Amino acid sequence: MTTLAKALNGPHRRVREDVLHPLEGLSFWYLASAAFFSALVVGALFSWGCQIFWGIGVAGIRRPVFWGLYIVNFVFWIGISHAGTLISAILRLTDAGWRKPVTRAAEAITVFALMIGGMFPLIHLGRVWLFYWLIPYPNDRLLWPNFRSPLVWDMTAIFTYITGSVLYLYLPLIPDLAEMASRSQGWKSRVYRLLSIGWTGSDRQWHALERAMKLMAAMILAVAVSVHSVVSYDFSMSIAPMWHSTIFAPYFVAGAIFSGIAALILVMFALRKFLNLGRYLRPLHFHNLSKLLLLMCLVWLYFSASEHLTVWYGNEHIEMAVFNARVYGEYAPYFWLMVACNFLIPFILLGIRRLRTLGAIAVSAVAVLIGMWLERFLIVIPTLSYSALPAAWGPYEASWVELSITAGTFAAMALFYMIFVKIFPIIAIWEYDEDVSAS
Amino acid sequence: MYLRAEFSDVEATAAAVQMMSGTGVDKRDIEVFSARPVAFERGILDRSSRMSLLAVVSAIVVGSGSTALMFYTQLDYPLVTGGMPLNSGWATGVITFELTMLGAILGTVGVFLWESGLLRKNRSPAPAIRDDVLTLQVRCDPERAERLVRLLADSGAIQSTRVEDAS
Numbered sequence: 001m002t003t004l005a006k007a008l009n010g011p012h013r014r015v016r017e018d019v020l021h022p023l024e025g026l027s028f029w030y031l032a033s034a035a036f037f038s039a040l041v042v043g044a045l046f047s048w049g050c051q052i053f054w055g056i057g058v059a060g061i062r063r064p065v066f067w068g069l070y071i072v073n074f075v076f077w078i079g080i081s082h083a084g085t086l087i088s089a090i091l092r093l094t095d096a097g098w099r100k101p102v103t104r105a106a107e108a109i110t111v112f113a114l115m116i117g118g119m120f121p122l123i124h125l126g127r128v129w130l131f132y133w134l135i136p137y138p139n140d141r142l143l144w145p146n147f148r149s150p151l152v153w154d155m156t157a158i159f160t161y162i163t164g165s166v167l168y169l170y171l172p173l174i175p176d177l178a179e180m181a182s183r184s185q186g187w188k189s190r191v192y193r194l195l196s197i198g199w200t201g202s203d204r205q206w207h208a209l210e211r212a213m214k215l216m217a218a219m220i221l222a223v224a225v226s227v228h229s230v231v232s233y234d235f236s237m238s239i240a241p242m243w244h245s246t247i248f249a250p251y252f253v254a255g256a257i258f259s260g261i262a263a264l265i266l267v268m269f270a271l272r273k274f275l276n277l278g279r280y281l282r283p284l285h286f287h288n289l290s291k292l293l294l295l296m297c298l299v300w301l302y303f304s305a306s307e308h309l310t311v312w313y314g315n316e317h318i319e320m321a322v323f324n325a326r327v328y329g330e331y332a333p334y335f336w337l338m339v340a341c342n343f344l345i346p347f348i349l350l351g352i353r354r355l356r357t358l359g360a361i362a363v364s365a366v367a368v369l370i371g372m373w374l375e376r377f378l379i380v381i382p383t384l385s386y387s388a389l390p391a392a393w394g395p396y397e398a399s400w401v402e403l404s405i406t407a408g409t410f411a412a413m414a415l416f417y418m419i420f421v422k423i424f425p426i427i428a429i430w431e432y433d434e435d436v437s438a439s
Numbered sequence: 440m441y442l443r444a445e446f447s448d449v450e451a452t453a454a455a456v457q458m459m460s461g462t463g464v465d466k467r468d469i470e471v472f473s474a475r476p477v478a479f480e481r482g483i484l485d486r487s488s489r490m491s492l493l494a495v496v497s498a499i500v501v502g503s504g505s506t507a508l509m510f511y512t513q514l515d516y517p518l519v520t521g522g523m524p525l526n527s528g529w530a531t532g533v534i535t536f537e538l539t540m541l542g543a544i545l546g547t548v549g550v551f552l553w554e555s556g557l558l559r560k561n562r563s564p565a566p567a568i569r570d571d572v573l574t575l576q577v578r579c580d581p582e583r584a585e586r587l588v589r590l591l592a593d594s595g596a597i598q599s600t601r602v603e604d605a606s
Contacts, residue, residue: 016570145516147509148530156534160541167548174557179474182568197557200565206476207486208555215494215547223540230533433475433570 022275037411044408056126065396070124077117083260084110086224089217101280107169112416157230241319251303258296262368294350341371444596451595468578474570497546502539
């Protein structure tokens with residue numbers, strides 16, 4: 001890789017040097033961080049192994065709370081996946097010029113978050129080796145292909161989304177892969193050449209790529225909105241207190257975009273700091289995204305307030321049991337912490353112009369991620385703890401297996417990203433080149 | 440055979456393309472290679488595409504195919520629905536939508552691969568990608584080459600070379 005940025009002339013040399021520099025070498029801190037995250041991932045795999053060996057009983061899910069942290073994490077990570085493809089698609093369709101250094105970082109989040117989120121239904125299964133029983137295909141084993149189940153909808157939605165997102169990440173990567181193939185040597189060159197599938201940079205290819213990206217952006221936008229709507233249907237299609245709500249789909253989509261923007265800001269902050277990409281990921285990008293975060297913070301407040309106000313005003317005793325547990329009861333500390341993280345902190349730090357520094361934007365993003373995880377927790381757990389029959393009420397306590405797997409998924413996200421930035425340029429060189437040429 | 444000419448700017452390249460097509464060279468035989476997309480004015484080197492149409496066709500095929508699969512599967516393996524219909528448009532509509540979109544996405548990528556010429560075996564030779572020049576490549580008969588080389592030089596080519604057709 002050391003030859004990658006060499007022997008280049010012209011005004012685009014600096015872009016290549018800066019963007020390709022992070023691909024060279026492995027620093028001590030990179031290796032130390034990778035070792036730390038790998039340890040957490042190995043810990044999570046060990047915990048999952050224990051669960052497979054001893055059975056699902058080692059997790060904290062038991063009657064009446066059969067959906068625990070696994071489903072909380074599933075919903076959370078699918079929400080995070082909205083960071084990339086959705087934001088990138090919106091910015092691409094609106095031709096926002098400032099998107100160019102941001103899109104690939106965002107699209108990579110989507111793919112990794114979907115990979116992690118998609119694992120949770122399998123982890124939740126218990127008998128993971130029978131996962132293919134979920135797939136509704138005609139068979140002679142008396143399995144019922146129930147296409148009416150929102151869980152089957154989930155599977156098709158996520159499969160479509162991950163397929164589209166991987167292709168949406170890969171297509172604009174092809175020109176950069178071809179360039180890297182021409183600037184590297186040995187087996188790396190061969191791998192990059194294979195991945196670039198014969199890209200030559202002809203005007204036919206550029207035409208086709210730009211047309212395909214425009215079309216894909218429009219399609220992926222529709223799919224992204226539908227995916228989180230379908231995830232919300234997992235809850236709202238059941239007649240359970242505080243789940244059976246008509247606004248759940250837009251509420252979930254808004255929450256997903258909210259947490260997605262926060263994740264993107266945090267990743268960009270890390271890239272800027274650790275890969276020295278300050279020249280490309282400029283304060284302008286953080287300020288623009290922080291305005292979007294502030295807007296989504298208000299949208300989130302609107303949906304949350306509507307949801308809770310309607311339940312409180314209806315005063316239906318089954319729903320009020322869940323409401324009271326959330327707002328005043330055993331889950332109240334989580335609820336008010338969620339309100340602080342999702343509304344108070346970002347609203348103050350981003351709403352007051354003097355406070356809106358890069359550090360404050362990063363703090364707001366961390367707060368929103370914590371808040372949105374708590375929101376998923378508060379949606380899933382209290383409703384199951386306080387179901388329609390008071391005789392069936394019961395508490396939920398996460399076990400070390402669930403906590404370890406949860407921690408492992410955050411580490412896996414960091415690890416996937418660290419590996420990605422060492423193999424592929426995190427900023428689309430050719431897209432940024434267009435800006436350089438134009439200026 | 441092919442002629443290759445290097446240009447330092449888009450305007451000269453566009454002028455060369457127009458000169459080439461003015462002498463009767465088919466635009467399908469002209470290609471411009473660059474390290475980044477080049478925006479020519481409309482009419483200079485337009486490439487027609489059926490990508491949108493075929494994406495819609497692919498969406499309809501995959502969407503209706505998957506709906507048919509669900510329909511017949513639910514008839515062959517009937518669930519106890521308690522008097523509800525075996526086939527419900529509302530309940531299966533989500534899957535139909537998702538798979539229709541999947542069809543559109545796969546169709547778009549398939550047409551992209553076809554129209555860009557990637558994965559095709561019989562492709563014209565291509566120059567190495569350079570970030571400081573635009574390379575124009577023209578397929579022509581050997582007897583016309585001399586005249587076209589002069590035209591390329593007149594339109595501002597830095598240098599031109601001849602490449603024999605490997606096939």
